[in-house]
Amino acid sequence: MSPLEFDASVGEQLEIMYRTRDVRRRRELVTQALGVTPGERVLDAGCGPGFYVSELLDAVGSDGSVTGVDGSPEMLAVAAHRCEAHDNVAFHQSDVTSLPVQDAAFDAALSVQVLEYVPDATAALAEMHRALRPGGRVVVWDVDWATVSMYSADPARMARVLRAWDGHLTHRSLPQTLATRLRSAGFQDVGMQAHVFATTELTPESYGGAALPVLERYLAGQDEVPVDEVEAWAADQRDLGARGEFFFSCTQFCFTATRPA
Ligand SMILES: C[S@@+](CC[C@H](N)C(=O)[O-])C[C@H]1O[C@@H](n2cnc3c(N)ncnc32)[C@H](O)[C@@H]1O
Secondary structure (H helix, E strand, O other): OOOOOOOHHHHHHHHHHOOOHHHHHHHHHHHHHHOOOOOOEEEEEOOOOOHHHHHHHHHHOOOOEEEEEEOOHHHHHHHHHHOOOOOOEEEEEOOOOOOOOOOOOEEEEEEEOOHHHOOOHHHHHHHHHHHEEEEEEEEEEEEEEEEEEEOOOOHHHHHHHHHHHHHHOOOOOOHHHHHHHHHHOOOEEEEEEEEEEEEOOOOOOOHHHHHHHHHHHHHHOOOOOOHHHHHHHHHHHHHHHHHOOOOEEEEEEEEEEEOOO
16 A cells, blocks of 8 residues: 555645535634734645645735645645745745744644654654744644544445555544644644534535545555455445435544744
């Protein structure tokens, strides 16, 4: 099993998924937790296609700035294009465990569904801590993929599919250790909120419905589950959707913390 590659093809899927109702709801929750005010300097560690960067530029206004860091050149190209009308934005291609930014240069930092892909997630948190000024705020959001519940009349096949999907990332249940990791990276006032993304409708506006084609394409490129079994699983999910019997639920976690003043 190999990790999900954030290339142009995945970028196209994210471009669609990140405009959907549930992912927009997630951005609202993150933005609310971050509480950015005009004039602030914000760092997005693992900015992907730049939806957060673009929206945060509106929140910080012309007196503030936003910096996006990502390891994928394809994602950064999309993000830069999205934000090309602004001159108070910067993008850097880098691993989040070695951020190419000055110490204490930011008022707030976020990392949304990134650290679950990073083997040394604590090192990335320590870098965000270094990049924040004393009193600066961080928001970290990750999915606990062990909480995924999807209905199927063939639970054994569903279990094989979800086990293979776990290979797309490094940490299946990163939220379980995020509070401890934040504290070991030097943060204080660690808070956590859990958010359920659940649906009984197979609509692309839901997280489960939008994730289905992403799972399908990833699994088709792996040897873990035979291609015909992946196709049968996906067809079954669509049939369930057409009959009104689809069910998907997962829990995602929003962590907040501050760098001690
Ligand atoms: C699921 S996307 C999330 C993008 C963005 N945070 C959002 O929620 O809109 C994960 C992003 O993390 C980036 N990423 C994963 N591991 C990384 C690492 N070690 N260093 C830098 N970027 C990384 C990927 O390239 C991808 O753009």
